[in-house]
Amino acid sequence: MFTSLLLVALAAAPRPFTVDDLLALERAGDPAISPDGALVAYTVARAAPGGEKLVSAVWVVPARGPAAAARRLTFGDETVAAPAFSPDGRRIAFLSNRRGSARQVFVLDLAGGEAAQATDLPGGVSELLWSADGKALLVTSDVDPACGADAACNRRATEAASKAPHAATRLLFRHWNEWRDRVRSHLLVVPLDGGAVRDLTPGDHDVPPSDRGGRRDLALSPDGQLVYFVKVSDPVEAISTNGDVYAVPVAGGEARRITTGEGWDGVPRPSPDGKRIAWLSMARAGYEADRLRVMVADADGKNARDLTATVDVSAQELWWARGGKVLRFTALVGPRHQVFEVDAAGGSVRPISRLSVNLNALAVARDGELAAATVDTLTAPPEIALVAPAPRNDRALAATTLTALGARALEGIALGSVRPLEATGKDGATIHGLVVLPPGHRDGERHPAVVLVHGGPQGAWIDGWSFRWNPLLYAARGWTVVLPNPRGSTGYGQAYEDAVRNDWGGLPYDDVMRLTDAAVAAGLADGARMCAAGASYGGYMVNWINGQTDRFRCLVTHAGDFDTHAAYYDTEELWFPEWEMGGPAYENAEAYDRWSPRRFVSRWKTPTLVTHGELDFRVTVTQGLSTFTALQRRGIPSKLLVFPDEGHWISKPRNAKVFHEEVLGWIERFLAAGPAQAAAAP
Template sequence: MTRLVPLLLLVSLAFTGRLLAAAGGRPMTVDDLLSVKSVADPQVSPDGTQVVYVVSEVDREAGRSNSSLWVVPVAGGEPKQLTTAKGANTHPRWSPDGASIAFVSSRSGSNQVWLLPLDGGEARQLTDLPIDVDGPIWSPTGDHLAVVAHVYPGLSPEDTAKKDKEKGEVKTSAQSYDQLMVRHWMSWNDGKRSHLFVVDAKTGAARDLTPDLPVNVPPAPFGGSTDYAFSSDGKTLAFTAEPLENRPWSTNSDLWTVPVDGGELTNLTAGNPAADAHPSFSPDGKWFAYLSQKRAGFEADQWVLNVIPTSDLGTGKPIPLTAVIDRPVSSFSWDRDRPALLAIVDDGGDSVVYEVPALARMAPRPILTGDGSYGDAQRAADGVIVFTRSSAARPTELWADPPGPDNYRTLTAHNNALIEPLDLPSAESFTFAGADGDEVQGWLVRPPGLEEGKKVPVLFLIHGGPQGSWHDSWHSRWNLALFAAPGYAVVAVNPRGSTGFGQQFTDQISTDWSGRVYEDLMKGLDHALDTYDFLDADRIAAAGGSYGGYMVNWIAGHSDRFKALISHAGVFDLHSMYFTTEELWFPEWEFGGPPWENPEAYQTHSPSNFVQNFKTPTLVIHGALDFRVPDAQGLGMFTALQRRGVPSRYLFFPDEGHWIAKPANRVTWWNEIHQWLAKYLDDSSS
């Protein structure tokens, strides 16, 4: 971990005129953001009366996060802390009888599964492998758990640890590869793969159920324990695995089954050439649910929630329950007592909860919407729904919704004391006519302490993906409240390509990265300037990350309306980007094939071809471990700006990837951004 750098003032002295907050509180600072406690991974107990969850806090001195387990009654009451050991204490899962909680802890020096009895007593270590394990889930029968661990295919955990030791003793640092992927996201390919293990719940003995599989279970880097599940009788495990062929340019992850006692692997979704994920058996064992996409090679194709009778697994035709709503499903859980599911759906700029009948006799319907974004919805006892909720003005906490109208109530308040003294303006939704006259949605966040009749600078944010969206939610990195804190009004538009507005709207950015999406963005900014009279049209900056960084680079060559630009992890040269990124399916879908088949698309939409127009002062940010958008893209943008004589700055993080995650680096990131904006947006006469 990097040592913490001394905290820089958030150039607050330069903003004294604008930092005067309303009587209700003061503007947020980066110290406040890093002090927010992360509330995540709620799990309802088998009897539906309690929720165990994880609270994480940034340890600035250690340069990491400490996480602990908490439990709170569904009926309400004071949350109770269950673990106090420093380091990682994560991924709690109730045993079927509710007597204990399995979780992952680093307290023994590596990540292992521990069991915590609920009737009192200390947690005991269950697994003791020479390698880290993660993601424990219980068998419904309570005699086994499933976990994942990284091994060399064909080698045991012990032999894997031995091989790692031998590799560490070799004097040469040379690495050789015979096939792609050489690296992925922010890790080089070391030959190991994540495999699925079954663990004896009494002895901790572990057995690899996928010993010779040459790909990851679950898929890297973002797969998790929702990608494997026990059957209701505990005899079978279903799991998601990466494509067996052409992994760098294939999205064809499949669902497989394997007997818990070991044996042959069976592919359940071989007939679908696109992605399948998140297998889940219904509590009564009659149904099997999962998510799937239709189009091969397109990572942003709509995720649809399907069910199929377990008696038809591998042979029957699944029922696409959510295709009718034309919105992507990000996660789901089975209802407690009936054949229905609760799904988290990306819908119109928010994450909302839908109830989805498994029998498809009734259409899915939204049941929890508005006032922020929702996640992790689960049914507890007496019909209560437990979920997480956040907004641009409120960090994530646990909530409960008993039957009946408007019965929401909070279960946790871990961040109340922190945010009470802060002025955190809400995100306001607006719509406008974008390209082709289509309706486009966006968000406005007012600056704290906005004075009547005063004009304020505008920060125009562009999201990544490009198939993503801005939600009314609390973000630990691109936090809307902290962007607004120095006195800026934040405008964040969901242009063409954004998710949650129908698949056609999402599709319309592919092969057109700089067309309708650019028109949507500029019209959205114009609409905000025309609608909100406190926005200063003469003091506007734009910032974005990933695709948002690409669009900032594009804007640099196509518009002079901005006083300053900030490009984080942005694509600069599409041709070289193709040959240095790792997930080749992405550019091949977005630009209609590889460069040698469709060179015109790569040339037409590449910011590098418009360097002659660069004039706007630009802050360029990149991480050396960003293998998704390699750091040469950021360096190329900075080189072009410097050669053109444009005021510019290159902020480089040797130990970060696509996202800036380490506490000290996050402080530097925010300070550099605020300083850059102050330099070009501050009006000394105000």
């Protein structure tokens, strides 16, 4: 009897969260809402057997219905994305690679039947919209500018290019992890009756610009006659953030420029009556992380006004509501996104949500009152939710979860807990972060600690789930996880964000150390047993830390700059270092060298794991190789891990498993033993 009770108790005891748990989670995303707000479509992705890729399916659920009412619509061994309801709500278009590596559009009738392939474009499809009458699709596709919408010409050009070396005569000739030396993304009209495909944006430019707003940078006018898009207006894209909104007739013709700001203008949103247009705008040229203001103007762009001049928040999603009387937008406030509202005629900006979850990827119904979104927290994976007026208060929005993928998968697993973290910077300002504590933590317990430095630097640790650097994996090992948001981080005002410029290893480094000290002083972290890790700018900061302090037992640097001067010539988006360091490297070499971790290699002492993707064009693999060479030449315990088939992120599930286990194993080695024992271990 006693043995049986013991077995039942052990079976009921929650177990630690593991790498396999993380990788096995189904991933909800790409929400879409039907025009009448009755249905929500979304995708669910999971790791394919062998872990080479993610496979996914389209699902649909009633917007006011229970999760049990969700219905799966596709069943192939494929990756799907971007479901979109037709204007009458009877069909769903989506992207799929079921017929090859290039994604095409398929259309599915909700009444039943098989999905029909709607496009066969050599360059595949990246984004899609329905035409207003439902008789055509507006899609973006990679084309040879000399070919435009001519499929046969594009196939010949692709075949010829496959036998030739990459050849470039301009910047930006590669981006993230792909070469962009020959093709451009153009906006095409694809009639569903099989008629000729038309190119609405001919010429040598990308629409929308690569890796900016994507589908958010495309919109139809209410009458369906115009399509709004964004393109970079300056001739050298690698040094410009000057995107502008344009409008072109869906029937074809000359594109008309709507905005003329010096910085980025995007996310065009015409008013319901078509007489006005709203968009998001950055004021400063060359700065990719300036505050996004909500602008509104006449339909032709004249008489533009900033509706958010009085608030220090940066808008992200944007839509019209209340019949065109107000504009709503989301913005990051501290660790979470919230929703705001402002009268289209001007006036005060009002918060209309107090959400306890993070809000992303809004898709808004036709009337602007309902939206589908993903919601998550640091301890809850993304779910699909309906965002609607709160019960008994239609002036406030609330989120109702429609799925329970994460809740089911994590049942019986012990998860860490999250607390806010604050400290005082050396300039007297309050600085921010979060702490994730191990499951079962009791006040007064000090745990070994891992400090995770986020990328960007204009990014942040927010109260949101991560499939890459998930703090719960570290907390499950019994470690306190310190998540600093030093100067440069988003969500705390534009001055806080701007303060990293020309000071990469200065104030932000000091902030990271002070927030780490705050976790130790609060009794949450053992200051004698700590490691630090980070990726991208976080990887840079880890390399910088190695030359400034030996307080950490070990370090992990992923895709981090070793030599900021050389990195200027290695990377692709040159506007970024030119803004951060105050100009090109050949004109301002002193600034680049000042903040280069390379200068302090003679001080390096801390054992370091170096990881990198060989296809990374943002921070090239040479930076990781240089870091490892320096460590080895200094005789410091170190290890190099290079993924030949990954870019800036480690995305494939099988690679992610190796990455997580190597990182966790490296940290475990140094936190579990005494420093001397760990350093001597093979």
